[in-house]
Amino acid sequence: MGYIPTISNDEVAALEAVHFDGAIEIVDSIEQLERVCKVLSAESMIGFDTETRPSFKAGVTNKIALMQLSTKHHCYLVRLNRLPLARPLVAILQSEQVKKVGADVKNDIAGLQKLRHFTPRGFIDLQNEVVKYGIEDKSLRKISGIVLGKKVSKAQRLSNWEAKQLTPQQQMYAATDAWVCVEIYNKLTK
Numbered sequence: 001m002g003y004i005p006t007i008s009n010d011e012v013a014a015l016e017a018v019h020f021d022g023a024i025e026i027v028d029s030i031e032q033l034e035r036v037c038k039v040l041s042a043e044s045m046i047g048f049d050t051e052t053r054p055s056f057k058a059g060v061t062n063k064i065a066l067m068q069l070s071t072k073h074h075c076y077l078v079r080l081n082r083l084p085l086a087r088p089l090v091a092i093l094q095s096e097q098v099k100k101v102g103a104d105v106k107n108d109i110a111g112l113q114k115l116r117h118f119t120p121r122g123f124i125d126l127q128n129e130v131v132k133y134g135i136e137d138k139s140l141r142k143i144s145g146i147v148l149g150k151k152v153s154k155a156q157r158l159s160n161w162e163a164k165q166l167t168p169q170q171q172m173y174a175a176t177d178a179w180v181c182v183e184i185y186n187k188l189t190k
Helices: 009-013 030-041 087-093 105-113 126-133 140-147 168-189
Strands: 023-027 045-052 064-070 074-079 099-102 123-125
Touching (some): 009 140, 023 030, 045 168, 064 105, 064 168, 074 168, 099 168, 105 123, 126 140
Parallel strands (some): 023 074, 045 099, 099 123
Antiparallel strands (some): 064 074
């Protein structure tokens, strides 16, 4: 299937929004994390993304607060502002067997490596993949518009990812961002 190389912001805005419709679980204890990592280690491919609280100050960047890992029907929101980048999670990030699909993966990995060093393996970056299909746009929002014909909402992107409680809107945004990466990849490679 041929894809258009670019799409305008107005064209994206006119599209129907895509939403994750599976279960969302907030992971904020080591016990939960260990259980979730066992589940994820049995998967062949998962969606991957991270969120960081914006600083709004030049030269100031915050640490990653949230890592999203999604299967087709379940998205796990790992609160890295409350949990360490623990060994079971590092095992997933270093696994060749568990493919992790995201957009702008190198920046996510760089942020995670500020929390703990690991050797990333099994990552697939949509920004690199779409080039093979003649797609020039690199934002997840535009890639989704081109490949799926649906838009990913970015309304929560600049919200506080270190908040005591993540709002339902934040949870849906975060889950959709990770899950949609696999949906896009699967459509591209079919």
